[in-house]
Amino acid sequence: MKSVLPVGVHSAIRVPASSANLGPGFDCLGIALGIYDDISATVGEPGLRISVSGEGAHGVPLDDAHLVVRAINSGLEAAGVTVPGLDVQCRNSIPHSRGLGSSASAVVGGLAVADGLVRAAGVGNPLSTETLIQLASDFEGHPDNASASVLGGAVVSWSESVVSPVGDGTAGTTPGVGYFARTLAVHPAIRAFVMIPQFESSTAITRGLLPDAVARTDAVFNVSRAALAVVALTAEPDLLMPATQDRLHQEYRAPVMPATATLVQWLRERGVPATVSGAGPTVLALTASELPAQTRDKAAELGFVLDEVEIAPGVVVH
Numbered sequence: 001m002k003s004v005l006p007v008g009v010h011s012a013i014r015v016p017a018s019s020a021n022l023g024p025g026f027d028c029l030g031i032a033l034g035i036y037d038d039i040s041a042t043v044g045e046p047g048l049r050i051s052v053s054g055e056g057a058h059g060v061p062l063d064d065a066h067l068v069v070r071a072i073n074s075g076l077e078a079a080g081v082t083v084p085g086l087d088v089q090c091r092n093s094i095p096h097s098r099g100l101g102s103s104a105s106a107v108v109g110g111l112a113v114a115d116g117l118v119r120a121a122g123v124g125n126p127l128s129t130e131t132l133i134q135l136a137s138d139f140e141g142h143p144d145n146a147s148a149s150v151l152g153g154a155v156v157s158w159s160e161s162v163v164s165p166v167g168d169g170t171a172g173t174t175p176g177v178g179y180f181a182r183t184l185a186v187h188p189a190i191r192a193f194v195m196i197p198q199f200e201s202s203t204a205i206t207r208g209l210l211p212d213a214v215a216r217t218d219a220v221f222n223v224s225r226a227a228l229a230v231v232a233l234t235a236e237p238d239l240l241m242p243a244t245q246d247r248l249h250q251e252y253r254a255p256v257m258p259a260t261a262t263l264v265q266w267l268r269e270r271g272v273p274a275t276v277s278g279a280g281p282t283v284l285a286l287t288a289s290e291l292p293a294q295t296r297d298k299a300a301e302l303g304f305v306l307d308e309v310e311i312a313p314g315v316v317v318h
Contacts, residue, residue: 002080002081003080003081003123003124004081004082004083005043005081005118005121005124006043006121007044007045007084008043009042009117009121010041010117010120011040011042011112011114011115011119011120011317012038012039012040012113013040013109013113013116013315014036014038014315014316014318015039015108015109015149015315015316016032016033016152016313016314016315017032017033017034017037017094017100017101017102017105017149018030018032018033018100018101018144018145018146019033019101019145019148019194019277019284020099020144020148021144021249021275021276022154022233022244022275022286023225023243023244023246023250023273023275024221024222024225024229024244024245024246024248025156025226025229026222026246026249027144028144028157028226029144029154029156029157029226029229030101030144030145030147030154030155031153031154031192032148032149032151032153032311032312033100033192033194033284033310034192034310034311034312035094035095035100035309036093037090037091037093037094037102037106039088039089039109039110039112039113040088040089041072041116041117042086043083043084043086043117044084044085044086044087045084045085046085047085048063048086049085049086049087050062050066050068050088051088051090052066052089052090053090053092054090054091054093055092055095056096056102059096066088067103067110067139068106068110068113069086069088069110071106071109071110071113071135071139072111072113072114073114074114074139075110075111075113075115075127076114076118076124078125078135079115079118079124079125079127080124080125081117081118081121081124083117088113090106095282096200097200097201098196098200098201098277098280099201099276099278099280099281100194100196100277100278101146101148101149101278103139103140103145104136104139104140104146104149105145105149107136107139107140108132108136109149111132111135112132112317114127115127115317116317119317129150129151133147133157133179134179136150138177142157142159143157143158143159143179143180144157146179147179149314149315150181150314150315151181152312152313152314152315153183153184153186153314154183154184154233155181155182155184156181156184156230157180157181157182158179159177159179159180160177160180161175161177162175162177163175184230184233184234186234186311187233187235187288189237190237190286190288190311191286191287191288191308192284192285192310193286193287193291193309194284194285194306194307194309195263195283195284195285195299195307196282196304197281197302197303197304198303199259199281199303200281201256201257201280201281205256206253206279209252209253209256210248210252214247218247218248221245221247222247225243225244225246228242233286237287237288240273240287241268241271241273244273244275244286246275253279253280257281259302259304260282260283263283263299263304264276266298267283267285267292267295270292271289272287272289272291272292272295273285273286282304283299291306
C-alpha cells in the first residue's frame with residue numbers, strides 16, 4: 001500500500017539547461033548552462049491543475065501528457081507514494097528545440113519536484129542522485145543532457161547493460177540499461193557563450209541524418225578528441241580548439257542547419273572553440289579567451305542572439 005502525501009505539501013526547484021556532445025563527445029559529454037526553468041508543485045485536492053509561462057507556454061499540453069507532470073508521476077512512483085491531486089506551475093526560460101536540453105531539464109525538474117515533495121512530507125523513499133540520473137535518462141534514452149542538469153558543471157556519462165530482479169527477486173531477472181555519470185571540475189578560466197537562433201530543430205530529424213557506420217579513422221579521431229576534451233575542460237583550456245573537433249555528427253547535420261554550420265566555421269576560423277550545441281541549432285563556445293569584437297554582429301547577421309551564461313550548478317530544491 002503506497003503512502004499518500006498530505007494536501008498542502010509543497011516543493012519548488014530550479015533546473016539548468018544543458019549542452020551535449022561538446023564537439024567530439026557524442027552522447028557522453030555534457031555541460032550545465034545558466035538558463036533556468038523554475039517548477040513548483042503543491043499536493044492538492046483530486047485532479048491536476050497546471051500553469052505554464054515563458055518558453056513554449058502555448059505549445060505544450062496542460063494535462064497528464066505534459067512532460068513535467070509525467071516526470072513528477074514517475075518520481076512519485078519510484079518513491080512509493082501517491083497524491084490525491086497536484087497543482088503544478090512551470091516558468092520556462094530554456095528555449096525549446098534549440099539544442100539546450102529543454103526536455104531533459106523538464107524531466108529532471110519534474111523528478112526533483114517529486115523528490116522534494118517526498119522529503120517535505122517525510123514519507124516514502126527519497127530519490128538519490130543516482131536514481132534521478134537513471135530515471136531521467138530512461139525518459140531521454142541517453143544520459144548526457146539529463147546528468148548535466150542533475151549534477152551541474154561538466155559531466156562524462158555512459159550506459160551499461162544491467163539485469164534487475166523481478167518482483168521480490170525470486171522470479172528471475174529482467175534486462176535493462178543502467179545510466180551513470182561523473183562530474184568534471186571545470187577549469188575556472190573557461191567561459192561559456194551561447195548563440196541561440198529563433199528557428200528550431202528536431203533532434204529526431206537531425207539524429208536521423210547520422211550514418212550507421214563511420215570510417216575507423218573518424219572513430220579513432222573522435223575517441224582521441226573526446227579524451228582530450230576532458231584534459232582541456234579540467235586542466236588545460238588552451239587545448240579546447242583541438243579538443244572540440246568532431247567527425248561523427250556535426251558535418252552530417254550541417255545541410256539542415258546551414259546558418260549554424262556557417263557560424264561555427266566563422267568562429268573556429270578565428271580561434272574560438274565553437275561547436276553545435278547538442279543536435280543544434282544553438283552554437284556553444286567554451287573558451288578561456290574573449291570572443292572577437294565582431295562576434296555579436298556576425299551572430300545577429302545569421303539570426304542568432306549571443307549571450308554569456310554561467311557554467312551552472314545542478315538542479316536545486318528551494
